[in-house]
Amino acid sequence: MDKTNIEKYVELILKVGLNIQKGDNLLVLVSEHTLGMVREVTRQAYKLGARDVIYDFSDDEMTLARYNFASDEAFKQLPQFKVEFLREAYKANYHRLALIAPNPELLKTVDPRKVSQWQLVYATAMKPVMKYTMENHVKWTVAAHPSPAWALSVFPELGEEAAIEKLWQKIFEATRVTCDDPIKAWQEHNEQLKRHQKFLTEMNFEKLLYRAPGTELEVYLTEGHRWMGGSAQTLSGVEFTPNIPTEEVFSMPHAYKVNGTLKSTKPLAVRGQIVDGFHFTFKDGKVIDFDAAQGKDVLRDLLNTDEGARRLGEVALVGDNSPISNTKILFKNTLFDENASCHFAIGNAYSENIADGANLSDERKKEVGMNNSVIHVDFMVGGPELSVIGVKKDGTEIPILQKGNWVI
Numbered sequence: 426m427d428k429t430n431i432e433k434y435v436e437l438i439l440k441v442g443l444n445i446q447k448g449d450n451l452l453v454l455v456s457e458h459t460l461g462m463v464r465e466v467t468r469q470a471y472k473l474g475a476r477d478v479i480y481d482f483s484d485d486e487m488t489l490a491r492y493n494f495a496s497d498e499a500f501k502q503l504p505q506f507k508v509e510f511l512r513e514a515y516k517a518n519y520h521r522l523a524l525i526a527p528n529p530e531l532l533k534t535v536d537p538r539k540v541s542q543w544q545l546v547y548a549t550a551m552k553p554v555m556k557y558t559m560e561n562h563v564k565w566t567v568a569a570h571p572s573p574a575w576a577l578s579v580f581p582e583l584g585e586e587a588a589i590e591k592l593w594q595k596i597f598e599a600t601r602v603t604c605d606d607p608i609k610a611w612q613e614h615n616e617q618l619k620r621h622q623k624f625l626t627e628m629n630f631e632k633l634l635y636r637a638p639g640t641e642l643e644v645y646l647t648e649g650h651r652w653m654g655g656s657a658q659t660l661s662g663v664e665f666t667p668n669i670p671t672e673e674v675f676s677m678p679h680a681y682k683v684n685g686t687l688k689s690t691k692p693l694a695v696r697g698q699i700v701d702g703f704h705f706t707f708k709d710g711k712v713i714d715f716d717a718a719q720g721k722d723v724l725r726d727l728l729n730t731d732e733g734a735r736r737l738g739e740v741a742l743v744g745d746n747s748p749i750s751n752t753k754i755l756f757k758n759t760l761f762d763e764n765a766s767c768h769f770a771i772g773n774a775y776s777e778n779i780a781d782g783a784n785l786s787d788e789r790k791k792e793v794g795m796n797n798s799v800i801h802v803d804f805m806v807g808g809p810e811l812s813v814i815g816v817k818k819d820g821t822e823i824p825i826l827q828k829g830n831w832v833i
Contacts, residue, residue, distance in 0.1 A: 427593070434568075434602045435465045437669065439473060441611045441656075442566035443520055444665045447474030449564075450519040457484045458526035458572040466522065479519065485528055485574075492535040492543075500543045503550040515557035520564040520665075528574035529757040532697025540696050541726035548730065548799035559801070560776040560783040561657055564665035569596055569760055578757050599670045599749050599761060615666070618655035621674045621742075624833055625652040628823065630815035632682075633740065637811040639688030639704055644740055645679040647794045649780050652676045660783060670749060672764040675741035677778035679794035681710040683737055691766055691805035694757050698723050703804075710794075711735050712771070728771070733798025739770035739778075745809050745829030759803050767807030767826070772798035 439445045451470050455463045467478050491499065515521075532540050548555075558565045576588035583591060597603050604610040635642040654674030656666045684707055692701040702718025712735040717724050728735050743750075743766055750765035774796045776782030782795065790797050813826040824832050 427597075430593075430597050430602050431462060431465060432469075433607055434597065434600065435462065435469050437600065437602060437607050437611065438522065438566060438568050439466065439469055441608055442568060442666045442669050443522060443564050444663065445470055445473045445475055445520075446663070448476050449474070450514075450517065451475050451478045452514055452519040452521050453478060453480050454521075454523045454525075455480050455482050456524075456526050456572075457486075459524045459570045462570055463524060466524070477519075479514070485531055485572075488531065489535070492532065492539060497539075500539055501546060503547055505550075508550055508554055511551075511554045512557075515554065515563050518563060521558060521566070523565070523567045524570055525567060525758075525760065526570040526572040526575065527694065527758055528572055528697070529578050529694040530697065530699060531574070535697070537698075537722055537726065540698075544696055544726075545730055545799075552799045555773070555799070556776075556783075559773060561659045562783075564659055564663065565667055566665065566669060567667065567760055568600075568669045569758065571596070575758065579754060595752055595754060595756075599752070599764075601670075601748075611666070615655040618671075618674055621831070621833065622652045622654045625674060625676070625742075625815070625825075626650075628815055628817065630823075631818045632816045633825070634814040634816060634822075635685075635687070635806070635811065636814075637688070637690075637806070637808065640686060640806060640811070642683070642685035642687045642707070644737070645682035645794075646740070647677045647679050647779055649793075650677045651778050651780070653775070653777055657777060668760060668764070670761065670764050672747040672749060673741040673743045673768070675739050675775070675778070677774050677795060678737040678740045678769070679710065680733070680736040680738070680774070680791075680796035681794055683707045683710045687769070687806060689804055689806060690808045690811075691755060691762050692719075692757060693802075693804045694759065695727065695802055696723055699757070700724050707737075710737070727800065727802060730772075730800050731798050733796050734772055734800050736771065736796045736798075737769050738772045738774035738796040738798065738801055739768075739803070741768045741770075741803075742813065742826065743767050743807055744826070744831045745807060745811075762805055763803045765807075766805040767811060767813070767829075768803050768805045770801050770803045772796065772800035772802055 571592040576592040580588040688704040700720030706714040809829040
Protein backbone atom coordinates (compact mmCIF):
# COMPACT_ATOMS: atom_id res chain seq x y z
CA MET A 426 0.00 0.00 0.00
CA ASP A 427 1.11 3.56 -0.75
CA LYS A 428 2.45 4.99 2.52
CA THR A 429 1.79 8.60 1.52
CA ASN A 430 -1.83 7.88 0.59
CA ILE A 431 -2.34 5.87 3.79
CA GLU A 432 -1.12 8.83 5.82
CA LYS A 433 -3.45 11.18 3.89
CA TYR A 434 -6.33 8.72 4.35
CA VAL A 435 -5.77 8.51 8.10
CA GLU A 436 -5.51 12.30 8.32
CA LEU A 437 -8.84 12.57 6.50
CA ILE A 438 -10.50 10.04 8.80
CA LEU A 439 -9.29 11.79 11.94
CA LYS A 440 -9.78 15.41 10.86
CA VAL A 441 -12.92 15.18 8.71
CA GLY A 442 -14.42 11.94 9.97
CA LEU A 443 -13.91 12.13 13.72
CA ASN A 444 -12.84 15.77 13.93
CA ILE A 445 -10.41 14.82 16.72
CA GLN A 446 -9.99 17.60 19.26
CA LYS A 447 -7.50 17.97 22.08
CA GLY A 448 -8.58 15.78 24.98
CA ASP A 449 -10.77 13.42 22.91
CA ASN A 450 -10.78 9.70 23.63
CA LEU A 451 -10.93 7.14 20.82
CA LEU A 452 -12.19 3.56 20.55
CA VAL A 453 -10.92 1.80 17.39
CA LEU A 454 -12.32 -1.42 15.96
CA VAL A 455 -9.27 -3.28 14.68
CA SER A 456 -8.78 -6.61 12.88
CA GLU A 457 -5.85 -8.71 11.75
CA HIS A 458 -5.97 -6.90 8.39
CA THR A 459 -6.01 -3.33 9.70
CA LEU A 460 -3.32 -3.46 12.37
CA GLY A 461 -0.72 -1.57 10.34
CA MET A 462 -3.11 1.24 9.51
CA VAL A 463 -4.39 1.40 13.09
CA ARG A 464 -0.81 2.06 14.22
CA GLU A 465 -0.84 5.13 11.93
CA VAL A 466 -4.27 6.10 13.32
CA THR A 467 -2.83 5.90 16.82
CA ARG A 468 0.23 8.03 15.96
CA GLN A 469 -1.80 10.75 14.27
CA ALA A 470 -4.56 10.73 16.91
CA TYR A 471 -2.09 11.39 19.71
CA LYS A 472 -0.39 14.10 17.62
CA LEU A 473 -3.78 15.78 17.22
CA GLY A 474 -4.21 15.83 21.00
CA ALA A 475 -6.16 12.65 21.75
CA ARG A 476 -5.97 11.77 25.43
CA ASP A 477 -6.45 8.00 25.13
CA VAL A 478 -6.85 5.42 22.35
CA ILE A 479 -8.22 1.93 23.08
CA TYR A 480 -8.99 -1.02 20.79
CA ASP A 481 -11.65 -3.67 20.16
CA PHE A 482 -10.02 -6.57 18.27
CA SER A 483 -11.58 -9.15 15.93
CA ASP A 484 -10.16 -11.84 13.62
CA ASP A 485 -11.90 -13.79 10.85
CA GLU A 486 -10.36 -17.15 11.76
CA MET A 487 -11.28 -16.70 15.43
CA THR A 488 -14.83 -15.76 14.44
CA LEU A 489 -15.16 -18.89 12.31
CA ALA A 490 -13.68 -21.05 15.07
CA ARG A 491 -16.35 -19.82 17.46
CA TYR A 492 -19.19 -20.62 15.06
CA ASN A 493 -17.74 -24.01 14.13
CA PHE A 494 -16.62 -25.33 17.50
CA ALA A 495 -18.19 -23.38 20.40
CA SER A 496 -21.07 -24.99 22.30
CA ASP A 497 -24.63 -23.87 21.73
CA GLU A 498 -24.55 -22.13 25.11
CA ALA A 499 -22.03 -19.62 23.73
CA PHE A 500 -24.69 -18.21 21.41
CA LYS A 501 -27.51 -17.77 23.92
CA GLN A 502 -26.25 -14.78 25.88
CA LEU A 503 -23.82 -11.88 25.50
CA PRO A 504 -21.92 -11.36 28.75
CA GLN A 505 -23.25 -8.20 30.36
CA PHE A 506 -19.76 -6.87 31.09
CA LYS A 507 -19.21 -6.47 27.33
CA VAL A 508 -22.28 -4.26 27.09
CA GLU A 509 -21.22 -2.30 30.14
CA PHE A 510 -17.71 -1.81 28.77
CA LEU A 511 -19.05 -0.05 25.67
CA ARG A 512 -21.69 1.86 27.60
CA GLU A 513 -19.09 3.19 30.03
CA ALA A 514 -16.69 4.01 27.19
CA TYR A 515 -19.34 6.08 25.37
CA LYS A 516 -20.43 7.76 28.60
CA ALA A 517 -16.77 8.72 29.09
CA ASN A 518 -16.79 10.30 25.58
CA TYR A 519 -14.79 7.66 23.75
CA HIS A 520 -15.54 8.31 20.09
CA ARG A 521 -15.81 5.33 17.73
CA LEU A 522 -13.79 4.50 14.63
CA ALA A 523 -14.90 1.35 12.83
CA LEU A 524 -12.15 0.47 10.38
CA ILE A 525 -13.76 -2.38 8.47
CA ALA A 526 -11.93 -5.00 6.37
CA PRO A 527 -14.77 -7.36 5.50
CA ASN A 528 -14.99 -10.82 4.06
CA PRO A 529 -18.40 -10.64 2.30
CA GLU A 530 -18.98 -14.40 2.59
CA LEU A 531 -17.12 -15.25 5.77
CA LEU A 532 -20.06 -17.19 7.24
CA LYS A 533 -21.22 -18.88 4.03
CA THR A 534 -20.51 -22.39 5.38
CA VAL A 535 -21.75 -21.73 8.93
CA ASP A 536 -25.11 -23.05 10.20
CA PRO A 537 -27.45 -20.12 9.37
CA ARG A 538 -29.62 -20.83 12.42
CA LYS A 539 -26.63 -20.29 14.68
CA VAL A 540 -25.76 -17.01 12.89
CA SER A 541 -29.36 -15.82 13.14
CA GLN A 542 -29.61 -16.71 16.82
CA TRP A 543 -26.38 -14.93 17.70
CA GLN A 544 -27.22 -11.83 15.68
CA LEU A 545 -30.54 -11.51 17.53
CA VAL A 546 -28.94 -12.10 20.94
CA TYR A 547 -26.15 -9.63 20.22
CA ALA A 548 -28.37 -6.92 18.72
CA THR A 549 -30.90 -7.16 21.55
CA ALA A 550 -28.21 -6.95 24.23
CA MET A 551 -26.54 -4.01 22.45
CA LYS A 552 -29.73 -2.00 21.88
CA PRO A 553 -29.08 0.24 24.95
CA VAL A 554 -25.57 0.94 23.60
CA MET A 555 -26.67 1.43 20.01
CA LYS A 556 -28.31 4.74 20.92
CA TYR A 557 -24.93 6.39 21.57
CA THR A 558 -24.11 6.30 17.87
CA MET A 559 -27.64 6.25 16.38
CA GLU A 560 -28.44 9.40 18.39
CA ASN A 561 -24.97 10.99 17.99
CA HIS A 562 -24.09 11.14 21.66
CA VAL A 563 -20.52 10.54 20.51
CA LYS A 564 -18.66 11.10 17.26
CA TRP A 565 -18.39 8.01 15.08
CA THR A 566 -16.93 7.17 11.70
CA VAL A 567 -16.90 4.10 9.48
CA ALA A 568 -14.06 3.73 6.96
CA ALA A 569 -12.68 0.78 5.01
CA HIS A 570 -9.47 -1.18 4.56
CA PRO A 571 -8.98 -4.01 2.03
CA SER A 572 -8.87 -7.61 3.14
CA PRO A 573 -7.64 -10.36 0.80
CA ALA A 574 -11.09 -11.99 0.67
CA TRP A 575 -12.85 -8.70 -0.04
CA ALA A 576 -10.35 -7.66 -2.72
CA LEU A 577 -10.62 -11.02 -4.51
CA SER A 578 -14.44 -10.92 -4.40
CA VAL A 579 -14.37 -7.50 -6.10
CA PHE A 580 -11.59 -8.37 -8.56
CA PRO A 581 -11.73 -12.18 -9.00
CA GLU A 582 -9.73 -12.01 -12.21
CA LEU A 583 -6.62 -10.75 -10.34
CA GLY A 584 -4.19 -12.40 -8.01
CA GLU A 585 -4.41 -11.53 -4.31
CA GLU A 586 -1.65 -8.90 -4.24
CA ALA A 587 -2.88 -7.15 -7.40
CA ALA A 588 -6.49 -7.27 -6.19
CA ILE A 589 -5.58 -5.65 -2.86
CA GLU A 590 -3.55 -2.95 -4.61
CA LYS A 591 -6.40 -2.18 -7.00
CA LEU A 592 -8.97 -2.07 -4.19
CA TRP A 593 -6.75 0.33 -2.24
CA GLN A 594 -6.65 2.59 -5.30
CA LYS A 595 -10.43 2.52 -5.65
CA ILE A 596 -10.85 3.32 -1.94
CA PHE A 597 -8.47 6.27 -2.27
CA GLU A 598 -10.38 7.55 -5.31
CA ALA A 599 -13.80 7.14 -3.68
CA THR A 600 -12.67 8.99 -0.55
CA ARG A 601 -10.99 11.80 -2.52
CA VAL A 602 -7.56 10.93 -1.06
CA THR A 603 -6.09 11.24 -4.57
CA CYS A 604 -7.05 14.95 -4.73
CA ASP A 605 -4.28 17.50 -4.18
CA ASP A 606 -6.01 18.62 -0.98
CA PRO A 607 -8.40 15.88 0.24
CA ILE A 608 -9.66 17.87 3.22
CA LYS A 609 -10.56 20.87 1.05
CA ALA A 610 -12.20 18.52 -1.48
CA TRP A 611 -14.32 17.07 1.32
CA GLN A 612 -15.32 20.53 2.52
CA GLU A 613 -16.55 21.39 -0.99
CA HIS A 614 -18.33 18.04 -1.32
CA ASN A 615 -20.00 18.54 2.05
CA GLU A 616 -21.28 21.96 0.96
CA GLN A 617 -22.95 20.38 -2.09
CA LEU A 618 -24.64 17.74 0.05
CA LYS A 619 -25.84 20.47 2.40
CA ARG A 620 -27.46 22.31 -0.53
CA HIS A 621 -29.49 19.21 -1.40
CA GLN A 622 -30.26 18.69 2.28
CA LYS A 623 -31.50 22.27 2.70
CA PHE A 624 -33.70 22.16 -0.42
CA LEU A 625 -35.37 18.88 0.52
CA THR A 626 -36.00 19.93 4.12
CA GLU A 627 -37.51 23.26 3.01
CA MET A 628 -39.78 21.48 0.49
CA ASN A 629 -41.28 19.52 3.40
CA PHE A 630 -42.58 16.79 1.11
CA GLU A 631 -45.47 14.73 2.42
CA LYS A 632 -44.36 11.67 0.48
CA LEU A 633 -41.99 10.33 -2.19
CA LEU A 634 -42.90 8.25 -5.23
CA TYR A 635 -40.34 5.71 -6.50
CA ARG A 636 -40.63 4.32 -10.02
CA ALA A 637 -38.29 1.84 -11.73
CA PRO A 638 -38.51 -1.67 -13.21
CA GLY A 639 -39.96 -3.80 -10.41
CA THR A 640 -40.45 -0.75 -8.17
CA GLU A 641 -43.68 1.19 -7.70
CA LEU A 642 -43.50 2.58 -4.18
CA GLU A 643 -45.22 5.32 -2.17
CA VAL A 644 -43.22 6.41 0.89
CA TYR A 645 -44.66 8.93 3.34
CA LEU A 646 -42.22 10.93 5.45
CA THR A 647 -42.72 11.65 9.14
CA GLU A 648 -44.21 14.99 10.12
CA GLY A 649 -41.37 17.42 10.86
CA HIS A 650 -38.77 15.23 9.17
CA ARG A 651 -35.33 16.63 8.41
CA TRP A 652 -32.93 15.65 5.65
CA MET A 653 -29.32 15.09 6.64
CA GLY A 654 -26.17 14.38 4.66
CA GLY A 655 -22.42 14.76 4.73
CA SER A 656 -21.29 15.96 8.12
CA ALA A 657 -23.40 15.46 11.24
CA GLN A 658 -23.36 16.97 14.73
CA THR A 659 -23.22 15.41 18.15
CA LEU A 660 -25.90 16.35 20.64
CA SER A 661 -23.42 18.87 22.02
CA GLY A 662 -22.98 20.46 18.59
CA VAL A 663 -19.59 19.09 17.50
CA GLU A 664 -19.30 18.35 13.78
CA PHE A 665 -18.12 14.98 12.43
CA THR A 666 -18.63 12.81 9.31
CA PRO A 667 -20.09 9.35 10.01
CA ASN A 668 -19.22 7.65 6.72
CA ILE A 669 -16.11 7.96 4.57
CA PRO A 670 -17.04 7.87 1.74
CA THR A 671 -20.53 9.39 1.66
CA GLU A 672 -22.65 10.65 -1.23
CA GLU A 673 -26.12 10.47 0.33
CA VAL A 674 -28.75 12.71 1.81
CA PHE A 675 -31.19 10.80 4.00
CA SER A 676 -34.35 11.23 6.02
CA MET A 677 -37.03 9.37 7.98
CA PRO A 678 -39.76 7.41 6.23
CA HIS A 679 -43.03 6.94 8.10
CA ALA A 680 -42.83 3.40 9.48
CA TYR A 681 -46.57 2.80 8.97
CA LYS A 682 -47.18 4.58 5.66
CA VAL A 683 -45.24 2.76 2.95
CA ASN A 684 -47.07 0.87 0.19
CA GLY A 685 -46.10 -0.88 -3.03
CA THR A 686 -43.26 -2.91 -4.47
CA LEU A 687 -39.53 -2.32 -4.14
CA LYS A 688 -36.77 -4.13 -6.02
CA SER A 689 -33.11 -4.20 -5.05
CA THR A 690 -30.52 -3.23 -7.67
CA LYS A 691 -27.33 -4.49 -6.01
CA PRO A 692 -26.40 -7.52 -3.89
CA LEU A 693 -26.39 -7.06 -0.13
CA ALA A 694 -23.53 -8.40 1.99
CA VAL A 695 -25.04 -9.10 5.41
CA ARG A 696 -24.34 -11.52 8.25
CA GLY A 697 -21.34 -12.91 6.40
CA GLN A 698 -23.38 -13.91 3.34
CA ILE A 699 -24.66 -12.44 0.07
CA VAL A 700 -28.36 -11.72 -0.59
CA ASP A 701 -29.13 -10.93 -4.23
CA GLY A 702 -32.04 -10.47 -6.62
CA PHE A 703 -34.49 -9.61 -3.87
CA HIS A 704 -37.69 -7.59 -3.69
CA PHE A 705 -40.28 -6.55 -1.13
CA THR A 706 -43.99 -5.80 -1.07
CA PHE A 707 -45.08 -3.25 1.55
CA LYS A 708 -48.54 -2.66 2.99
CA ASP A 709 -49.11 -0.01 5.67
CA GLY A 710 -45.36 0.19 6.17
CA LYS A 711 -44.76 -3.52 6.71
CA VAL A 712 -43.06 -6.07 4.46
CA ILE A 713 -45.85 -8.55 3.74
CA ASP A 714 -44.08 -10.47 0.96
CA PHE A 715 -40.52 -10.90 -0.27
CA ASP A 716 -38.30 -13.12 -2.35
CA ALA A 717 -34.63 -13.43 -3.27
CA ALA A 718 -32.70 -15.27 -5.96
CA GLN A 719 -29.86 -15.84 -3.47
CA GLY A 720 -29.86 -15.76 0.32
CA LYS A 721 -33.62 -15.86 0.90
CA ASP A 722 -33.19 -17.63 4.26
CA VAL A 723 -30.76 -14.93 5.39
CA LEU A 724 -33.26 -12.25 4.37
CA ARG A 725 -36.10 -14.06 6.16
CA ASP A 726 -34.12 -14.26 9.37
CA LEU A 727 -33.25 -10.58 9.07
CA LEU A 728 -36.90 -9.59 8.63
CA ASN A 729 -37.93 -11.75 11.58
CA THR A 730 -35.47 -10.11 13.99
CA ASP A 731 -38.25 -8.05 15.57
CA GLU A 732 -41.39 -6.15 14.55
CA GLY A 733 -39.43 -3.11 13.40
CA ALA A 734 -37.20 -5.21 11.11
CA ARG A 735 -40.03 -5.40 8.55
CA ARG A 736 -40.38 -1.62 8.40
CA LEU A 737 -38.22 1.16 6.98
CA GLY A 738 -36.01 3.35 9.15
CA GLU A 739 -34.13 5.34 6.50
CA VAL A 740 -34.68 6.70 3.01
CA ALA A 741 -31.54 7.92 1.22
CA LEU A 742 -31.00 9.64 -2.12
CA VAL A 743 -27.79 9.33 -4.15
CA GLY A 744 -27.22 10.51 -7.70
CA ASP A 745 -26.24 7.75 -10.13
CA ASN A 746 -23.55 10.08 -11.47
CA SER A 747 -21.45 9.83 -8.31
CA PRO A 748 -17.72 9.01 -7.99
CA ILE A 749 -18.42 5.56 -6.57
CA SER A 750 -21.15 4.71 -9.07
CA ASN A 751 -18.94 5.87 -11.93
CA THR A 752 -16.29 3.28 -11.04
CA LYS A 753 -18.83 0.68 -12.33
CA ILE A 754 -17.52 -1.59 -9.59
CA LEU A 755 -19.73 -3.69 -7.34
CA PHE A 756 -17.90 -3.38 -4.01
CA LYS A 757 -20.01 -6.00 -2.20
CA ASN A 758 -19.77 -3.75 0.82
CA THR A 759 -22.60 -1.50 2.00
CA LEU A 760 -20.35 1.43 2.92
CA PHE A 761 -19.44 1.81 -0.76
CA ASP A 762 -22.43 0.35 -2.59
CA GLU A 763 -24.95 2.47 -0.63
CA ASN A 764 -23.02 5.55 -1.72
CA ALA A 765 -23.26 4.51 -5.35
CA SER A 766 -27.02 4.11 -5.19
CA CYS A 767 -30.26 5.35 -3.66
CA HIS A 768 -31.11 3.08 -0.77
CA PHE A 769 -33.40 2.34 2.11
CA ALA A 770 -32.74 0.71 5.47
CA ILE A 771 -34.96 -1.72 7.26
CA GLY A 772 -34.91 -1.34 11.03
CA ASN A 773 -34.08 1.45 13.41
CA ALA A 774 -34.44 5.11 12.39
CA TYR A 775 -31.88 7.84 13.03
CA SER A 776 -33.07 10.27 15.69
CA GLU A 777 -31.37 13.24 13.98
CA ASN A 778 -33.96 13.05 11.16
CA ILE A 779 -36.70 14.50 13.37
CA ALA A 780 -36.77 17.29 15.91
CA ASP A 781 -35.91 16.09 19.43
CA GLY A 782 -35.77 12.52 18.15
CA ALA A 783 -33.21 11.43 20.75
CA ASN A 784 -35.59 12.28 23.58
CA LEU A 785 -38.75 10.59 22.30
CA SER A 786 -40.17 7.67 24.26
CA ASP A 787 -40.85 4.40 22.42
CA GLU A 788 -44.57 5.19 22.58
CA ARG A 789 -44.07 8.66 21.11
CA LYS A 790 -41.79 7.27 18.38
CA LYS A 791 -44.59 4.97 17.29
CA GLU A 792 -47.07 7.85 17.25
CA VAL A 793 -44.91 9.95 14.91
CA GLY A 794 -43.94 7.01 12.69
CA MET A 795 -40.31 6.66 13.80
CA ASN A 796 -39.24 3.03 13.45
CA ASN A 797 -37.72 1.18 16.38
CA SER A 798 -35.64 -1.98 15.99
CA VAL A 799 -32.43 -3.64 17.14
CA ILE A 800 -31.16 -3.72 13.53
CA HIS A 801 -30.41 -1.14 10.83
CA VAL A 802 -29.58 -2.69 7.45
CA ASP A 803 -29.18 -0.65 4.25
CA PHE A 804 -30.06 -2.10 0.85
CA MET A 805 -29.66 -0.55 -2.58
CA VAL A 806 -32.49 0.37 -4.98
CA GLY A 807 -30.96 3.07 -7.20
CA GLY A 808 -29.70 3.13 -10.75
CA PRO A 809 -30.11 4.84 -14.12
CA GLU A 810 -33.76 3.71 -14.46
CA LEU A 811 -35.00 5.15 -11.18
CA SER A 812 -37.15 8.25 -10.83
CA VAL A 813 -38.06 9.84 -7.49
CA ILE A 814 -40.84 12.43 -7.22
CA GLY A 815 -41.56 14.54 -4.16
CA VAL A 816 -45.23 15.25 -3.42
CA LYS A 817 -46.21 18.23 -1.28
CA LYS A 818 -49.28 18.33 0.95
CA ASP A 819 -51.23 20.28 -1.69
CA GLY A 820 -50.52 17.55 -4.26
CA THR A 821 -47.78 19.43 -6.12
CA GLU A 822 -45.29 16.99 -7.64
CA ILE A 823 -41.62 17.98 -7.96
CA PRO A 824 -39.09 15.68 -9.69
CA ILE A 825 -36.06 15.00 -7.50
CA LEU A 826 -34.26 12.30 -9.48
CA GLN A 827 -34.76 11.41 -13.14
CA LYS A 828 -32.92 8.54 -14.80
CA GLY A 829 -31.15 8.12 -11.50
CA ASN A 830 -29.70 11.63 -11.27
CA TRP A 831 -30.48 14.84 -9.42
CA VAL A 832 -32.73 17.37 -11.15
CA ILE A 833 -33.01 19.79 -8.22
